[in-house]
Amino acid sequence: MAESGGLGFYPISVKTLRKLVKLIRSNDDLMRVAYIIRRWEDISDIHAYGALLKLIKRDRRLGLVYGVWGQGHLRGSELAVRAVHETMFLKGYTIMFILRTVPDSSEWYCSLRGSKENQVDLNVLASYFGCGGHFNSAGFKSSETSAKIIRQIKQRIRQARKIQG
Numbered sequence: 001m002a003e004s005g006g007l008g009f010y011p012i013s014v015k016t017l018r019k020l021v022k023l024i025r026s027n028d029d030l031m032r033v034a035y036i037i038r039r040w041e042d043i044s045d046i047h048a049y050g051a052l053l054k055l056i057k058r059d060r061r062l063g064l065v066y067g068v069w070g071q072g073h074l075r076g077s078e079l080a081v082r083a084v085h086e087t088m089f090l091k092g093y094t095i096m097f098i099l100r101t102v103p104d105s106s107e108w109y110c111s112l113r114g115s116k117e118n119q120v121d122l123n124v125l126a127s128y129f130g131c132g133g134h135f136n137s138a139g140f141k142s143s144e145t146s147a148k149i150i151r152q153i154k155q156r157i158r159q160a161r162k163i164q165g
Contacts (some may be wrong), residue, residue: 062157063094068146070101094118099146108146112138120160128156
């Protein structure tokens with residue numbers, strides 16, 4: 001693992017290493033960690049990313065990771081999308097989304113992503129909100145509250161899984 005570059009220069013305890021190994025899905029996951037670390041442009045990126053990660057929530061029953069990002073960081077959208085993409089590599093979670101405020105608007109933009117194990121068509125899910133995309137990558141805008149959007153997404157995921165099951 002140290003040779004991957006992802007963790008080579010950071011002190012890690014055996015306990016932390018065991019937790020990390022449980023989260024890894026594939027051999028290149030550590031390289032993704034290194035990629036994130038090397039992409040910072042300045043210290044504000046690290047602060048914004050940390051703030052975003054604190055907002056990430058999960059629903060284990062649905063295999064869902066999500067967050068609401070309403071802060072006005074210059075690179076906030078890029079960091080929010082990066083955080084959602086990285087959660088695709090967590091075991092047990094197959095659908096991820098982030099809600100971001102649309103600049104100069106009262107609308108929310110939602111980026112939906114699915115892991116390789118995802119079986120819910122996110123294009124269909126986004127179509128309920130009047131937009132779309134692909135099976136594992138879709139998005140939409142909505143003027144509903146973030147809480148209502150989250151409830152609707154969860155409800156649609158449950159319905160899609162009942163139809164499949």
